[in-house]
């Protein structure tokens with residue numbers, strides 16, 4: 160394919176991002192001071208369905224034109240902050256309970272009544288007055304007269320008074336007058352009487368009205384994801400449908416002339432497009448609707464055309480491949496051709512340093528590396544927070560934890576997010592960095608990224624280090 164002349168594609172409008180790239184030298188206009196705190200500020204920014212979650216105009220004092228004139232190699236945190244500034248929360252809708260799974264709640268939900276609405280028995284046994292059993296002992300049983308039996312779902316007719324009891328099933332309403340329930344296996348029944356051989360203090364075996372939720376209580380706050388357990392709680396409280404933020408659609412474009420679709424015969428030098436499946440699955444697990452758009456060869460015009468299609472069909476566009484410095488790494492050029500405004504190119508962390516970001520029609524286009532490990536790290540640290548913010552989630556950043564390194568590790572110049580395996584040994588969280596040969600095989604074991612600071616030197620086994628858990632099944 161003909162390689163486009165990159166310089167002819169440059170946008171030169173001052174103050175705007177530019178894709179201008181000349182033989183590795185870059186020019187344009189942009190940042191780069193004082194944005195370290197932006198991320199924290201963004202997280203405090205209230206959002207709303209009608210309003211942009213965050214202001215898309217970058218305040219002047221956050222940015223200055225850098226010496227090299229190009230927004231390149233931002234820190235991971237700077238890159239993320241910048242992306243988050245360009246993200247809009249999606250509008251909302253009401254959905255039946257189950258359809259809301261994985262969505263974020265759009266407003267605080269409260270209950271008007273106690274749940275459950277009555278005191279109930281937590282065991283199968285006899286409801287009684289605790290004080291009747293004060294003198295009970297193994298050899299001195301207390302005899303109580305049994306008034307009736309109450310099953311779950313039916314109502315007691317009698318009131319328990321002194322020296323009487325009512326037989327109850329688990330879940331049955333507690334008869335008036337009773338303040339405790341003793342289990343069947345702890346008593347003996349003799350005709351119309353029950354013999355109790357132990358003290359049964361008031362409160363034993365009882366679930367109080369409002370045990371789950373009390374009238375006026377907030378069940379869930381805005382921005383919380385709807386998880387299976389939350390669905391259960393909301394169903395218990397009688398919610399039939401839920402106000403949630405809309406779903407987000409993300410298109411996936413796989414660039415690379417070496418790629419083949421599953422089912423195609425692999426010619427010489429070709430590989431299957433595994434990234435499309437990996438990313439589609441990651442999106443699904445994150446509650447995002449994937450729009451996989453297949454493979455496009457290393458051809459800037461073709462990539463540009465598919466990016467345009469993707470922008471029409473999705474809320475955000477992800478590409479993989481073609482973002483490093485090879486002759487066929489044409490994604491930046493393609494974005495320029497497609498009229499995409501540049502946000503930044505490259506981040507100072509490995510893997511994933513090859514990453515470009517742009518914007519068109521109010522939508523982000525995120526160019527990930529084709530390397531599956533780099534694409535995964537970029538997804539976890541950059542793409543997922545952006546998607547979560549669009550989906551209205553209140554907690555959007557990867558969760559940082561401290562772990563103990565289980566072996567020595569020799570650092571390099573660059574900051575690295577190393578794929579690792581978290582294990583809990585005798586209550587201590589330990590990380591083993593994964594160094595397998597196959598990238599995808601290694602990633603299958605990865606449940607943690609350890610954050611290796613930049614600069615050469617040796618990290619010793621037993622040292623404490625920051626890490627981020629990979630929460631594929633936990634969307635909170």
Ligand SMILES: Nc1nc2c(c(=O)[nH]1)N[C@H]1C(S)=C(S)[C@@H](COP(=O)(O)OP(=O)(O)OC[C@H]3O[C@@H](n4cnc5c(N)ncnc54)[C@H](O)[C@@H]3O)O[C@H]1N2
Nearest residue numbers: 413415432433434435480481482483488513528529530533
């Ligand atoms: N001269 C330099 N070369 C490279 C550098 C560099 O700094 N200077 N960086 C290296 C690093 S680090 C990475 S990461 C990669 C990034 O490459 P790209 O993002 O441009 O991606 P590609 O070159 O297109 O592909 C990289 C690798 O991944 C395979 N690939 C691509 N797409 C898919 C897919 N959909 N499914 C599965 N595998 C895919 C591709 O065949 C390559 O093997 O650049 C280094 N080079």
Ligand code: MOO
Nearest residue numbers: 510511512513533
């Ligand atoms: O960007 Mo490469 O991803 O450092 O591995």
